[in-house]
Amino acid sequence: MSYEDAVVENDDAISAEKSDNQFVTFSVEGELFAAPMAPVQEIIRVPELARVPLAPASLLGLSNLRGRVLPIVNLRRIFGLPDIANTDSTRALVINLGTPMGFVVDRVASVIAVDEETIESVAGISSSIDTDLLTGVVKNADGEMVMILDFGRLVAGEFASAVAGSKGAGGAGVEQAMHNADEAEEEASDELQLVSFTVDGQEYAAEIASVQEIVQVPARTVLVPNMPGHVLGLMTLRERLLPLVSLRVMLGLPRMTVDETQRIVVLGLAGGQTVGVVADSVDEVLRIPHNEVERMPSLLSKSGELEEVSSVCRLDGGKRLVSVLDTARMFDNAALKSVLAQAARPESKVSDSEEQDNEDLDSIEDDEQVVVFRLGEEEFGVPIAAVHEIVRVPEKLTHVPKAPHFVEGVINLRGAVLPVIDQRRRLGLADLERNDRQRIMVYAFNNTRTGFIVDAVTEVLKIPKNAIERTPSLSGEQQRILGRIANLENQKRMIMLLDPMALLSDTEVAKISAIE
CATH class of the missing domain: 2.40.50.180 (CheA-289, Domain 4)
Structure with a gap:
């Protein structure tokens, strides 16, 4: 579900001008509650969520609300009530408690105006929830009891285990992880670090220093006229055009339709240029001792048939062979250089308006x-x-x-x-x-x-x-x-x-x- 689907436009509950004596009312398990309107920012449908491990059970997950990370909390779970499936009436109240949070309720009822002197004490009321979470009760126009919920106290209690000093x-x-990795790199200076990938059942690898990104296949690519078969076209990556090449075709292997199961290995070339290599799958990041790496015999390399391969790694006692690609030699041809030059032209970049929200992407x-x-x-x-x-x-x-x-x-x-x-x-x-x-x-x-x-x-x-x-x-x-x-x-x-x-x-x- 997109954000556009999640937001309730012109909802009656928030259409009135906010004032200190206004409350939005809502129901959970048939009981009526109220929240002061002042901190209520929006009322939305329940959006798609990213589930967060190690969080309290009441947290349904995190959502994206217009570029803002929004925690979504289930009031039913806080109240100890059973979960129910979302319906057309289910809503999330977005309340600013120092940071915005969304609270899922069964139904939003209305906005009511309440005189302060009509708010009664919670003492002696009968409710299925802890009365410590209430600041008072009022009656609506129909004479029904409406409990005013203290969301600040509710959040403080539910997320009390959050570390206050976790700034x-x-x-x-x-x-520390990067420092440890640097130390490991120094200790492992006699190792070759590679990213391995599979093409037609065979394992190949590129040095990790030349791998900039590994991304999924885009939904759309742009064909380039008069290019050799191994050049698949151009794709947009990070607001720039990226040439795509088929490693299968370059290696003389059977062509296969590009689909979402494959991956694109983005390689950095000389002069700051980049190229995307389509592989069947990306498998591992490896550290191989140099004594397990053999240079490709010069006779085979000079023949032209294996010029793309610079060396071969012998793993598992020689039972597993991984061919290391010479990326500089692979892409040193006129056809690909033409595509790279086209992708690098200023007019190939996106317009300033499209780049406005991502102005730092180039650095x-x-x-x-x-x-x-x-x-x-x-x-x-x-x-x-x-x-x-x-x-x-x-x-x-x-x-x-x-x-x-x-x-x-x-x-x-x-x-x-x-x-x-x-x-x-x-x-x-x-x-x-x-x-x-x-x-x-x-x-x-x-x-x-x-x-x-x-x-x-x-x-x-x-x-x-x-x-x-x-x-x-x-x-x-x-x-x-x-x-x-x-x-x-x-x-x-x-x-x-x-x-x-x-x-x-x-x-x-x-x-x-x-x-x-």
Whole structure:
């Protein structure tokens, strides 16, 4: 459901001019309540929501209201009432309590004017809810009792576990994660870091330094006349035109129709140019010791048949081969240079009016590069600098006796023991049966590497920093682990940014490091 569907235009309940003695009335489970009109900003239909792990059960999720992150709370759950399906009458009252919050009610009734002297005490009234949440009662024109709800007290009680001092949540941990990743990078200077992808069942890879983003296939591309078969056309990415090429065709493999299951690997080339390479799927982020990487024999390279491949990685004792592409050589041809030049022309850029809301997109310094993954229907992201590797989940994890209860098992990652934790369980989500889309994201906790299983890794994105904000403080644990959110209004997406260093306590890291 889009925002346009969610907002109630010209609703009778908010059409009257606000005054101090006006209240909006609404019902929950057949009982009438009222809220002062002054802090009521809007009344909307219940929008699409991003579910937030580790938040109180009363929080239905977060929505995007005209570029603003809006928490949506279920009053039924706060009152201890059973959930019911939304109906045509279900609404959310958007109330400003220092920060706007939406409260779902069964039905909005009307706006009433109340003289202060007619407000009665709640003492002795019979109600299904805690009377401590009420400031008084009044009677409407029909003589029905209407309870005035204290939303400030309600929120303070429901979200009391939110850490008051969480102002810097989600920042220090991310910096620590990046610092740990930098240390790991220094220690692993004898390794080659790659992004691997599959084309026609074969594994290929590009050095991660040349990979700028990994994005989904767009709904529309623009064809370029008189181009060779491997040039698929142009797409719009971040308000710029990006040439698309088919890796299948470039490698002499059977052509396949481009669809939403494939991914586009955005590579940076010399001169600041970029090109999108269409792959069947993006599989892993790998760190390969240089002694497992062999240069392509010069005889094969010079023959022209394998000139795109610079080296081959021998993994799993030589049972698995990954061809590393020489991106500079691959795209050093006149046809593609023509397309790149066309995409780089000033007239290929979007107009100033289209760019107005995203004026900082062009500055790399104003972007944060994140790996996006899914847990259920929700999207999460972590800074790419904090991700040590991304690998497949093996058919079976080895269970270690006396291992901490939160460790699913261990795997052998190129001779090293890697403890593995289920990210779903860590965030209090339901278990998911193992499948081939799942991946293990490896983070470095000081010198201890630990893997977390996620449902799927979908893309690598550059997110403008002005699209990232603090999430509302909903619980202490949530604010620590999920302290930031990327609100991509134009794409109608919200990506919860996870702080990997907050996933484990120092005690838990010590227990994991003891696993041999």
